[in-house]
Amino acid sequence: MKLLVAILVSALAITVSFAYDPSPLQDICVAVKDPHHAVFVNGRFCKDPKEVEAEDFFFPGFNVPRNTDNNDGSNVTNVNVDQIPGLNTLGISMVRIDFAPYGLNPPHTHPRATEILVVVEGELYVGFVTSNQLGNKLITKVLKAGDVFVFPIGLIHFQWNVGKTKAVAFAALSSQFPGVITISKSVFGSNPPINVDVLAKAFQVDAHVIKQLQKPFA
Template sequence: MKVGSLQLVVAVLALATALTVAYDPAILQDFCVAVKDRTSPDSVFVNGIACKNPSLATIDDFTHSGLNVPRDTNNKIGANLTVVDTTVIPGINTLGINLVRIDLAANGGLNPPHEHPRASEILIVVEGTLYAGFVATNPEHRLFAKVLGPGDVIVFPVGLIHFQYNIGKTPGLAFAALGSQNPGIMSIGNAMFGAQPPIMGEMLAKAFQLDKKVVAGLQSKTWINPEGDN
C-alpha cells in the first residue's frame, strides 16, 4: 500500500472513531447535580456544566412538579414544548437523557419538521390524534408516518427530520424522551428561512424550486420556536 493511501485510511479510521464517541459520555460517579454558580467553592466543572458537591445534593435536585399543567398553544403553529433539562432538574446533568412535554392545539396544532443532531427520540401519545413520522435520508427520502392515538408510541432515529401534527378535534398531548442531555434541535423552516443573517434568497429559490418573491415572503415572516410561550 502506498504511503498516501495508508495516510488516507488512517485519517478515515480516525474520523470514524471520533464519530462513534460523539455522544454523551458515560459518567464515572453516581450523579453530578448541575449548579448555576461555577465560581462556588462547592462546585466542580464537568462536561460543560458545573456540579455541586455530592454531599450537598438533595432529593429536590432530582424531582420536578408541574408537567401535568397544559401549556398555552395560542400561537402561529398551535404548539408549546416544555423541555425538562438541567435547568429544570439539575440531577439530569451527565445522565444522557432529556424529556419534553408537547402540547398541540386541536385541529392542526403542529410541532414543525425538525431534527435532533445528537439524540434519538421515543414519543408516547397521551391525548389527541396525531399524524407523526420521519423521513429517511438520500436517495429515497422515504416517509415513515402513521396516525397515532393515546397509548401509541413512535421512535425517531437520531438526525432524521420528524414531526407531530394534531389532526384531532381535541387538544393533543405527548411526552418524548431523548437520548442526550442536550440533543439540540434544528427546525427546518426556521433554519432555512429564518436564519440570521438571511441566507441568499437566490440560492434558496434554486434549492427549493421556488420563485424569488415567494422566498422573500418566507424570509420576511417571524419564525417562532415552539419551546416556551410564543
C-alpha cells in the same frame, strides 16, 4: 507467527474500540490553544456529591397543560439538564407536547438524540424522513392515546394533531440536552438571512417566493 498475528489483531481491535469521538453536547466547539480561554464541553461544573439533594433531580408540574395560542398551535415543555441539573452526564431528557386542535409541532430535528413518544390524549399524525442515502423515504403513522412511536436521531420529523380536540404527548430523548433545529426557522429565519438566490436555486422556485417565506421570520 500465528501468535504474533493474533496479538496484532487483538491490539488493533482494542485500539479501534477506544478510538472514537464522544457524542457532542453542543452545536459548535472551537479549539483554542490558550487554556485560559477554554470552557467545559458541556458548559457545566459538577456539584460536590456531598452537597447533592433531591431538588437536583426534580421538576414539578409536568401534568399542567401549556398555552398553545401561537402560530403553530403547539407548545413544547422541555425537561433537560437546564431544568434538572441532576441529568448532567446521564444522557436522557423528556418533553411534554401540548397541541391545540389541528396544532402542529413543525418539521425539526434533534441533532443529539433519538426520541420515543407516547400519546396520552388525542390523535396525532406523525412521521420522519430518512436520509438522502435511503431515498428520503417518508415514514408516517396516525397515533391514538397509548400508542408509541420512535424518531431516529438526527432525522427530520413532525407531529400534527389531526383531531378536533386538544392532544397531549410525552417523549423521552437519548441526550441530556438534545438540541432542536426547526427546519423552516433555520432555513428562512436565519440571522443574517441566507442569500435569496441560494435558496431560490436550492428549492427551484423564484426569488420572490423565497422572500415571501422569509417575511414571517424577519
